[in-house]
Amino acid sequence: MKYIIFILFATISILYAAEPIDPIPQQLIYNLKKAKIGKNLFFDTILAKDRTISCSSCHDINHGGDDGKKVSDGVFSRKTDLNSPTVLNSIFNFKQFWNGRANTIQEQIDMTLHTKDELDMTKEMVISRINENIKYKKLFKEAYNNQKISYDMVIDSIFEYQKTLITPDSKFDRYLRGEISLSKDEEEGYTLFKKFGCIACHNGKNIGGNSFQQLGVMVKSVNCDGDVYSTTKKDIDKCLYKVPTLRNILLTKPYFHDGSAKNIHDAIKTMGYNNLGIEIENKNIEKIIKFFETLNGELSKDIK
């Protein structure tokens, strides 16, 4: 009997492991006090040099976690080079930024603060601004039990908040957990997604975000701005980008690093041709979109 149960479990685990997409956890453990500070900072223009924008300007958590623009606006109305990636579920990415130059969320926050076209801050500015603010002074003291607010504390609090920015319980996750079943179109869409080879890059719990892939591996793409090569300067890294997550994908148009795909239909078509070397028929694209619809999740818990 024991043997049978063991085999059963073993089989289940093998099947589960064989599934290329995992559901994301419904909640991550975080420190509420710190996350609250993070949330305040996330929406506060205090972290922008000209105090005109906040994190939320480019990462609207209520609309897919990005700004819906082709490329984002930085301080002093400077244009950034790239399309803003979503902050939602970004904690599950193996690296941050399109070219993955940040290994962690903390690094990403630091870099974003320092980038000229983004927030254009310095460490000192951040420290002095936050330390001068009575509200933060009070909040940080409560959360960190420290009179002086350090730069690392600022980043840490935003990181803590980041942990709340996940979208569990999407239809697809619930399907993966065996709670519900997909509609015929959705299921066909998922099958096509795998059959066409999309799954080769878009896999894991974030359906992407766990490898670098070459944009236009079959047919070269024109624009490769801000690729991995831009930081490493190695030829092999040309047109290499971190595979973006497909969670909430329908909420984050326009698509690609340069926002060149206006809608999801175009994006699927382009990826099929440039990266898979196939022309995906419209009806199949529609089915894949149906599958994509199941990837929209709910923000786990809004912190008041």
Place this chain on the structure above:
Amino acid sequence: MKKLSLKIKFLLISIVGISLISLLVFFNKYTQSYFIHNSQIEEQFIEIKQAELLLNHSIIISSINIYSNNDTIINNINRLNLAINKMLENNYLKNNHPKVYQSIVNYKEMIHKKFETIYKFQTLNSAIKNSTINLSNLLKKLAFIKYSSHQNSMKKFEYLNRVVDVVTSVYLAKNSFDKDFIKNLDLSYFEATKFQNKKFQKFNNVFLLNLNVFVKSFSKYIDAFKQLTSKNSINVLRDITNSHRSDASNNLNIVKIVSYSLIVFVILSASIIMIFLYRLKKDNISLNFLTKKLYKSNITDKLTGLYNRDKYDEDIKIIIEPTLILLNIDRFKYINSYFGSKIGDKVLKSVATIIRDITPKNVNAKFYRLGADEFGILFSDDLKKECTAITKIIIEYFNSNQIETDGKKYNISISAGISTESPYLKNASIALKHVKQSSRLKCIQYSQSLDEQSKIERNIQRNEILNDAIKHDKIKPYFQPIIDNKTKKIYKYEVLARVIRENGKVDSIFPYLEIAKENKLYSHITQAILKESYAVFKNNSLHFSINLSSEDIMDANIIDEIDKLFFSDISIAKRVTFELLESEAVDDYKEIKLFINMAKKAGSKIAIDDFGSGYSNFSHLINLNVDYIKIDGSLIKDIDTNPNSKKIVSLIYDFSKQIGTKTVGEFVENESIYNELKKIGIDFSQGYYFSKPVEKIS
């Protein structure tokens, strides 16, 4: 100085002890931390190794599976990274094994390069997978493309063949991870082939696209895969682990140090103990030497070099059945007094040397100086027979040789006493004494018959006491009443001589009489008693009796004294009775008769003392014309129990009646004796039943 050095020693020992204890405490602490930290490090090494192996495993899985979850690889990367970082956060490792730490830093760099390669591999893996899948999908599609009739069937067939061949090669290469299968792929054919059929042309384009991607990526893919799955970094990690182990075991030098120092301490302690023991032994030896020396001087006679009396006393206890020869130099005191003690000493010295030298060496004899001029030779038991011969040799030597001292010659003779019985010295002395008394013998062996030792001793003592008493007028008269049996009243008193000893003890005179006679002291006693009695009785009217021996009667001085004191005054003469001792052998009755006549003439009375014992002689009694017969105490004492005594006493009584003499019974100790005497008709009684002899007459 010695005290100080002792303190320093103590301090040193304390310091060594304390440092040893602190070393042990440190050792304990060190080893504890050592084992905790190193086992932790070991665990971390295992974790790193496991993480890397898992990472490699996930890479292999991702290369084989069509669908793979890259998260697994990323998770394993994170796990490995975390494990390495955790190791690098270990301060113990950083401080104690800096080389190992640096190796891990290098290893981390290596691993990070590996991570980069993994990312590249992931990219290539997707491309390879997709192109492979697409190629197979295309092959399926090719079967469904409809061909137009005018199409060259030969060309189509060749194309189909080539497509199948290419796809097969691709699959073979992919599944065997072998570049050789695609080495000779001829892409130029597909590039050159043009189809008028649009569908064919499109197929060819897509086919070429995927084929190009595969060919372009595969070589890199295989390289990356081989690099990733090689054991390079695993081996590096293994080397680091090993170097840490050897490094850690080197760090265990403290264990060596502690054990060495413990060994050194133990050896040191043992050496110190040995030194102390050696010193103690040395002290002991010198102490023994001193003791021996002291003992030797203690047991040696300084003058002669022979053993002394103390040694003799010791030896005599140890030797079983010994024989003692006691040698005495005859008339040595004359040598001393004539030639001086200096010569005397020299003579003693030579005599000692000679005695020692002429005694045969083969007999195990010991020589002692036991007295001023006395030497002892002790033999063990088996020489009893020979010792007489040896004694003779010695005596003979001195008889025939002169002793030469300071150029002068002295004639010396030696007497010897031999004893084989305990007490040896005393017995030998007795034997020697006999030799001295004898004019003929020079050597006598002790036997019990010679034993007059106690007698001699007693006599010496009594002689001293007696002498002392005479000198200090301590010969005193005691008075015992004599009772008239008819009236039971005191008739008269017998004067009894008593010796008052220095300690106040009062002794009867009888034990002293013999020695007194031997030493011519007897007359002193009688004189004293006569004088004292006179002093007591001259001023009263009491009757009394005085004892006189035959010696007294022979002594003209005594007779003169009696005459002067008693016979010259009739008032006292008629009150005195002289008791003559019948027990003594009376040789000269003439003298006694003269005295008795003299006494009778003066008006005094005569009694025969102790009649019925010894030489009692009835005929004498008749001749002597005595007034009283004093019956011997030995007959009276048991008269109430012994019928024979009674018969004799009765006989004496009858005899006394016939010659008209009165009778006195002495030793009347109780009433029944008294009654018996009364019954017989004895006139007077004397004894404890009435009174002891008393100092003063009341």
